[in-house]
Amino acid sequence: MSTTLQPAPSTATELPPVAPPRGSLTWRTVRDALPASLRKLDPRRMWRVPVMFVVEVGAALTTVLAVVDPSVFAWVIAVWLWITVLFATLAEAVAESRGRAQASSLRATQRTTTARKVQGTADQLAYGSGLASLPTVEVASSQLHVGDLVVVTAGETIPGDGDVVEGVASVDESAITGESAPVIRESGGDRTAVTGGTTVLSDQIVVRITAEPGRTFVDRMIALVEGSERQKTPNEIALNVLLASLTIIFLLAVATLQPMAVYSHARQSLVVLVALLVCLIPTTIGALLSAIGIAGMDRLVQRNVLAMSGRAVEAAGDVDVLLLDKTGTITYGNRRASELLPAPGVEAGHLAEAAQLSSLADETPEGRSIVDLTQTAYGRPVLTDDALAGATLVPFSAATRMSGVDLPGRPDDGGAPQARRVRKGAASVVHQWVRSTGGEPTGGTAGHPAGHPLVGQAVDADVESVSAQGGTPLVVAEQIGDAPARLLGVVHLKDVVKEGLVERFAELRAMGIRTVMVTGDNKVTARVIADEAGVDDVLAEATPEDKLALIRREQKGGKLVAMAGDGTNDAPALAQADVGVAMSTGTTAAKEAGNMVDLDSDPTKLIEIVGIGKQLLITRGALTTFSIANDVAKYFAIIPAMFVLAFPQLHVLNVMHLHSPQSAITSAIVFNALVIVALIPLALRGVRYRAVSAVALLRRNLWIYGLGGLVAPFVGIKLIDLVVSLVPGLR
Template sequence: MAGSSASAGSAGSSGGRKPGPGRGASLSWAQVRAALPGAFRKLDPRELVASPVLFVVELGAVATTALAAFEPSVFAWAIALWLWATVLFATLAESVAESRGKAQASSLRATQQQTTARRVMAPSDTLATGTGLASCPTAEVPSSTLAVGDVVVVRAGEIVPGDGDVIEGVASVDESAITGESAPVIRESGGDRSAVTGGTVVLSDTIVVRITAPAGHTFVDRMIALVEGSERQRTPNEIALNILLTSLTIIFLLAVVTLQPFAVYSGSKQSMIVLISLLVCLIPTTIGALLSAIGIAGMDRLVQRNVLAMSGRAVEAAGDVDVLLLDKTGTITYGNRQAADLLTVGDVTTAQLAEAARLSSLADETPEGKSIVVLVRERYGLGDAQADQADAFAGAEMVPFSAHTRMSGIDLPLPDGRVRRIRKGAGSAVQRWVHSTGVRTSSGPGATVAEQLAAHVDAVSSSGGTPLVVAEQVGEGPARVLGVVHLKDVVKAGMRERFDELRAMGIRTVMVTGDNAVTARAIAAEAGVDDVLAEATPEDKLALIRREQAGGRLVAMAGDGTNDAPALAQADVGVAMNTGTTAAKEAGNMVDLDSDPTKLIEIVEIGKQLLITRGALTTFSIANDIAKYFAILPAMFMVVFPQLAVLNVMRLSSPESAILSAVVFNALIILVLIPLSLKGVRYRPSSASAMLRRNLLVYGVGGLVAPFVGIKLIDLVISLIPGIG
């Protein structure tokens, strides 16, 4: 996952500005007003037929309205009104959920604009080389005419005309219109940060981009379609629950139909309005009304976190994940090794080693070199921002770090005319330099410098760190080793606690790294992950995912490089970084616009919250249907069978009041639960058995109690209405 660490740093700020799971989802009257037109449009039977439960309720509302018009009464019209309200509240729930996505889509659509593209006019063999294209002649064409494979030049201040990969150059790009992140990002050719998105703005330099998506099928187009819900398909779990609800509806429909002959036989014939009311109250209207809204809201919560899910199936799979593959660099650690300690050898003092480590790192522009300067300044009080500038050393020759020498340093002229040479770098490189000048084997009594040095190097390496050796030479004499700088991967704060939470959910975490096994195990122990895949190759990742899936487990992973694409495609939840390659984004079923690999943990939590919300409201719906039996059935037959009075535990005023109160409660409970379906049930990491107990206690018992209280309160009001009470 090269490049992820760079982006993760900038993503850290954006991660805090988005509402997390269960936040930012309150329902306002403005949202309700905006969603009402859509709710009325959804009353079209052709729309509702996809939800058999609501379709049956609408048919009941139509029939009741016709009966009320044929034989008018306060009771009949009240039942008809509240049956229509039941259907409207159900469509309102879905409409409100969709309106949030449409608001997000509107802001995305604003980023799309027709622009002029500078298409490179060159022979196909020249275009295939990917070099020297910035100086080729170009023709200005509308961005809407670009096709896959076209090559365009984008200069500073210009808008990227379409999705593509940078094949030449490097530039700073403003992606705030897409990601919301104000900090610009670097896009360059030849790496895992080569993908650019249409509608973003190049801030500096010039890049050459090869178009990878035709107009109308860009990444932003896909985002708009998905967040609007126009491409949202029902997930397998949602389909299964719909089948269950349909089955229950058919069962209760048959029960109500066959109830009338028994009622006639017993001398208690019921009107069609009463039978329709009974049917509506018995079928699972509550969860049937909220099911679609729960699914849409789950995807919307991901959008709030700047994650685009390509399907609802991916969100559900995230909630069922058993194994989490996490890249070490940029996910578990900060990505760049940092100086943690200084270890002296012989008679060298810590102050001497600190000064030499600082001086030899001033020309080292790597993050590791800069961290040494910071460590010495903060821990030992040596140097400051001005003194650490290379030009502050008049006459000194700076030796920058290079991959060839694997060292950095400085040559300082002394007052006596001699030169003090200080070097810092990989142990083998520095030792070769020391031996080339002559070796001073001992700096004091006891163990030799070589033995002390070997002990320090072994200790740092076995702890998972990287040892850098510091040495100096004065004049033409032999150089001497001063000590070792301990570089270590710094585990991000709070990671151990996050892994403990995942473990409580029953999720096994696997750290994937290219480090050797010793280093990998040390970092894994510090971070608290369950397992390690060290010296990992793309083939190793793919093989691990397949082994886990063969054992019946669902696997999630994040990646950003082309070499991650096979594993992302194989994983049940593959989260591609937006900074990554086009291949990675096409292989994954989610894209993180902030390119923050740690967000994989949040994605799992959002997926679980979606499943828990659906399960909780299903439990509540079935439980309150049971309670409604005690309101309607005694009211229907109590006159003929006085013994049923014992079931009238709520002591409702009259049969008509009991039936109407149940219908009113059935409608209002949908309206009450809309905010919860959008916000989601609060998720607490725990075992499956603990979550089941909580679900049954809170939503099972609550679903039984709420109707008794609600129906009784409604009955007290309805009993005051002439013609019903």
């Protein structure tokens, strides 16, 4: 068997910037969404959006008026009012269609499969061993119920959501997560949950079903990505109330305007009054509001995060405190070799060679990282079978806490071969091994070159220094022939902070978000890692009760808290947190407690989720600002047009120098419709998010979307007027 070693694969998690996928509006997208947008014109559905319901009623009224008293002006206004309503429903339909393709692929995993249901008495079916040996009966997966036990072997599809209660297996979850690498699922830990529709690749497991047919995890995903279960969020409801209130106010204003117009001998037609009302009410944000919310959840789905409600997405945007596990989130899952500390009189190259040899039989991630370090930082070659001919590998075990290799020998100065034994492990066990060979590791000169009487003390000092820094020291020693073993130096294992996290934490700090690292390590180790990563605070030696108490304490202070977890012991804290992100690989209890599930089981994604939530809120606020601002230009277009004949002095308000009253009103209505479709891509893509303070963000929105919303209509309406004025009947 070859023992050739390759460098350990990098496990760095790249953290892409929080920027949404591009949301272009193509003809194909519009074509696919058009039937759904036409169905949404049903008044029984439209009344839920008061602003657009008023526009639809106005469109119907102007259509009737155009039939009763036909004119080019009346028909143009009627047609463009219907187009305005259609563009509003189109925005929502396009947003929903983006999730439909993913829902179709998920639905493909829901084929009915045959399940081998375990039969037996209640005592036999209780948790324990030997479940796979009980008799089974084949049933359709649609006939399984909560609590049923099924046996799944290599090559078979898991028939429903459940927990592994016996066995361990490699599972292909690519149909659900899109990740091609298989995952391990086993009983008795935090990686017991399995999803229906995934495939077992090896071995055999017994699964206890935890969801009824039609209510599985995939069913919930399909319903959510299709928008059929999307409930309006509190902020969205509040904005809808505001828009409805403004609509009622402007409706009353327009209704009372006619008596004043009659009194002034400037009676207005109902078509003009309807046009005025539509231009006054905030139609732009009313048309895009639903699409913004759907697109926000869709951005999470594209990152393989399932939000159980829009409320959770919004809460992520308002988070004040982030609780992050140290291991696997801030640092890599295992400690890595970072440096070699040679003993006095020992060359660094010699220590690197011994560390590499003694780690050949250490299959732990730490052991592989030592081999990787010796190859990359010290230039040690990859060892081949020939170089290790006759060698006896001593594998690492939790019992011995040591690994090594026994080499058959090499020529000494006289040419006679001498056996060589190399060991690496915890300081105490390596010291014990050195003593067993007749050496004295803690002091003296036994086995060491002359002139270096304090080698043992120097190694001990390095061990203490590494420990004080929060690292793990491993001591390397060797024995040549029958001579006493000697210490060669120390390997420094440390928690390595993931690349890019320092910058990301700085961004969060700029947003006013406080980060808290949660770890079971002692306070000294925790503080070292926290300082290196740039985390604001630390909860060391944390228990589940400590996490829950911290979240409640922050919430009592008016803070919103987000955290990620995967184990049953995380369930209370996930349920208490305002944003609880459960890992898909975790237990059923954790997934039920959280309000989001990360299908990639990447805890660092919590940072991206916060960014997506903030982007949703920013997009909604920016487009609301734009919508209200661009109404100002419409006032300058329509009000002078309505009364300029009765009051010629109002001509000074015609700052855009529009051609005629009819062309002015028509241009305002056309712009009102076109601006909706122009903003659909921005609503789907989202306003670009930057980690800045709330004051800077408000200033940016006012300059870009406030000033932009004020200027754009003046330009747009004027350009449209130049075209409209060429149409007979609108001059």
